[in-house]
Amino acid sequence: MYGKGLRPLSAITVAAVALTLAAVFFWAPNDAYLGFLQKIFYVHVPLAIVTLGGFVAAGLMAIGHLRTRDPRWDMRSYVAIHLSLIFGIGVLITGSIWARGAWGHWWVWNEPTLVSFLLVMLLYATYQPLRFAIEDPERQARYASVFAITAGAFVPINFLIVRLAPAYVHPRTLDNISGNLPGRMQVVFYLAMISTTLLWITLWKFEMTAKHVAAQLRQLRRLLGDEDDDVPARRSAAPSLTHAGSAG
Amino acid sequence: MSTPRTSSVVRALLEAQLRLELRTFESLPAMWLFSVTAFVLFHFGLNEDSLSGNLASGVLWVTLLLAAMLVINRLYLADAEQGGFDGFLLSPADRGSLLIAKVLTLLFYLAAVELVAVPAFALLLLEPSLGQALPELLGVLALGDLGIAVIGALVGALAIRTQSRDLLGPMLSLPLLVPVLLCVAGATAPLFDPTHAGAIPLRLLVTLALYDAVFGLIAFALFDFLLED
Numbered sequence: 001m002y003g004k005g006l007r008p009l010s011a012i013t014v015a016a017v018a019l020t021l022a023a024v025f026f027w028a029p030n031d032a033y034l035g036f037l038q039k040i041f042y043v044h045v046p047l048a049i050v051t052l053g054g055f056v057a058a059g060l061m062a063i064g065h066l067r068t069r070d071p072r073w074d075m076r077s078y079v080a081i082h083l084s085l086i087f088g089i090g091v092l093i094t095g096s097i098w099a100r101g102a103w104g105h106w107w108v109w110n111e112p113t114l115v116s117f118l119l120v121m122l123l124y125a126t127y128q129p130l131r132f133a134i135e136d137p138e139r140q141a142r143y144a145s146v147f148a149i150t151a152g153a154f155v156p157i158n159f160l161i162v163r164l165a166p167a168y169v170h171p172r173t174l175d176n177i178s179g180n181l182p183g184r185m186q187v188v189f190y191l192a193m194i195s196t197t198l199l200w201i202t203l204w205k206f207e208m209t210a211k212h213v214a215a216q217l218r219q220l221r222r223l224l225g226d227e228d229d230d231v232p233a234r235r236s237a238a239p240s241l242t243h244a245g246s247a248g
Numbered sequence: 249m250s251t252p253r254t255s256s257v258v259r260a261l262l263e264a265q266l267r268l269e270l271r272t273f274e275s276l277p278a279m280w281l282f283s284v285t286a287f288v289l290f291h292f293g294l295n296e297d298s299l300s301g302n303l304a305s306g307v308l309w310v311t312l313l314l315a316a317m318l319v320i321n322r323l324y325l326a327d328a329e330q331g332g333f334d335g336f337l338l339s340p341a342d343r344g345s346l347l348i349a350k351v352l353t354l355l356f357y358l359a360a361v362e363l364v365a366v367p368a369f370a371l372l373l374l375e376p377s378l379g380q381a382l383p384e385l386l387g388v389l390a391l392g393d394l395g396i397a398v399i400g401a402l403v404g405a406l407a408i409r410t411q412s413r414d415l416l417g418p419m420l421s422l423p424l425l426v427p428v429l430l431c432v433a434g435a436t437a438p439l440f441d442p443t444h445a446g447a448i449p450l451r452l453l454v455t456l457a458l459y460d461a462v463f464g465l466i467a468f469a470l471f472d473f474l475l476e477d
Contacts, residue, residue, distance in 0.1 A: 066473055123423035126416065133410035139477060143406060146470045147420070150402065153466055154424060157459065161427040164455050 003209045006202075013202040016195035020188070028188040037101040042188055044094040046196035048117060051091055052155055054084030054200055055124065059152020062145035074141040074239045077148050079207045081127050083200060088121050116162040123151050132237040141239055215241040254348070257341040261349035266356065268326065275322055276360055279315045283365035286311040287372045298375035305436035308369050309429055312362065313396065313422075319357045320400040321417040323350055324408040337475060347401055347471040351464075354397035362389055374440060381439035384448055388439070391453060392432035395460045399424050402467035405474045424463075431456035 024042045031038030058080035065073035095114055096106045109115060130147055134140040269275060290307045291297070299307055327333045336346055366385070370378040378385070403421040407413045431452045438448055 066470075119423050119426050123420070126419045126423075129412070130406070130410065130416055130420065133412045133416060135411070136477075139409070142473055142476065143410075146406060146473050149470060150424075150466055153462070157462060158427055161430065161455055161459060164451065 003213075006205055006209060009198075009202050009205065013195070013198040016191075016198050020192045020195040023188045023191055028185055034102055037098070040094055040098050040101075042192040044091060044098055045189070046192045047087055047094065048091045048113075049193065050196045050200045051084045051087040052117075052120070053197075054080050054087065054204075055120065055155050056152050058084065059149045059155075062148035062152070065141065065145045066149070071141060071239060071241055074145060075211060075241060076208065077145065078131075078239050079204055079211070081124060081148060083204055083207065085121075085124055085127075087200065088117070088124070091117060092121065112162045113159070116159045119158055119162070120151075120155055123154060127151070128237045131239075132235070135235060137240055144239075211238075211241065251340050251342065254342050254345045257339075257345040258349045258352070261336075261346060262352050262356075265349065265353040269357075275319050275357065279318055279357065279361045280364045282318060283311050283315045283361060284368050284372075286314065287369055291373060296373075299373050300375040300440050300442050302433075302437045304369075304374055304440040305433045307373065308366070308440075309392070309433045309436065311369075312358070312365060312392075313425060313429060315361050315365065316354070316358060316396050316400060317418045317421070319354065320404045320421060321407070321414055323354065323400065323404040328408045333475065343472050343475055344468055346475070347405075347467060350401040350404070351397045351467075354400050355393055358393040358396060362393075376440060376442045385436065385439050388432055388435045388448070388453070391456050391460065392428060395428035395432075395456060395463070396425060398460055398464045398467055399428070402463070402471065405471065427459055428456065431459070 020042070024039050028039065028042070030036055058077045061073050061077035061080060064070070065077060095117070099108050099111070099114070100106050107114075127144070127147060131140050131144050134143055287307070290299075290311070294303070294307075296303075324332075327336070337343075366378075366389075399421055403417060403424065407416040407420060410416050435448050435452045435456070
């Protein structure tokens, strides 16, 4: 049941990503100052926005978990954070490449967006260790949700504060890309936004489906009295869907 | 049985916490010693005899922040290991009162540390004299302490019943405290300026107060879920 709609969604995502890449390489004009390098912007910025959106969404899913106590919400929140962490590493790498090309340094401290993003990543990097350090699955899920909500609220607040700080009042180097993009660049940017969002959603759905299938398989095995079931479950940072009985 | 008033519960919890510290002196001397040692480390690490401006403010606040980590890790130790949580959950008291008591406890610890650390810093490392800037510094310290206390009380509860709490406490709280550090360090730097020229950036203090308030609300909303078993 969880794989429902996965096939058309994947097809649309593949098409959207392919279309975006084609547009980025063949249709979008080269930037007057940065030339070809500027095109990493179509990967980097949508990736960053989707990553942060994923973290916030994970916080909302965690609210769902604390309200309903349904372990499926915890699973959704876990997969969202997991995926956003992977996307986030991509953001840091593409950001570094861009910074090196545009400003000559792999890392710049006076770019508030970059610095805020690093802080968010440092915080979320503790999510899995936190889960791993709690053995009881019910408490693990509850504590992880408390973390996901706190961190999800931290994401926008942190961006606001780092931007307000005085060390950063000098004009932003990136002003030319945030506001008025020329027509074609703008179209490609929105296209990239859509395809990156689709990519996140599709991957999220894939992982959710995989987790549910694995849980169902485990349950069927148990019903069949498979010997493998005697092996005690390995301690894990991932939420398990079986502890809530057959709710999955 | 009627629910006891929150204020009396908070007072009782706070009293117990302070009595525990005053009888055992477990944390305070360690924090005092730690902060003085940190100043010595900074002296040798930076190879500077006296500091002013940004550098002075950064050294003071990073030291205070790390000293706070020592007590955040131990804030719920007695509750988790000696049945404090169970006793509290059996009582009809409102759970939020435990959070308030812990925030006040942390504020007490931070104030006590600063009572020693700030004069020691002025004596050992600070280049300009402190006298003139003292009232403003106290205001910044109060706002900064509130942020550390609120986040520390929430994260302490999150980390205490995990297997690697000594690591998780600082790892969880330090990123959350970076905005606090950014604001207090920025606000303290002009106070430590040798010429006392720059005015304290008010916008930073307002931002910090808002941050404290938002995380206070978040902690209050989520604290219940950490106490459930």
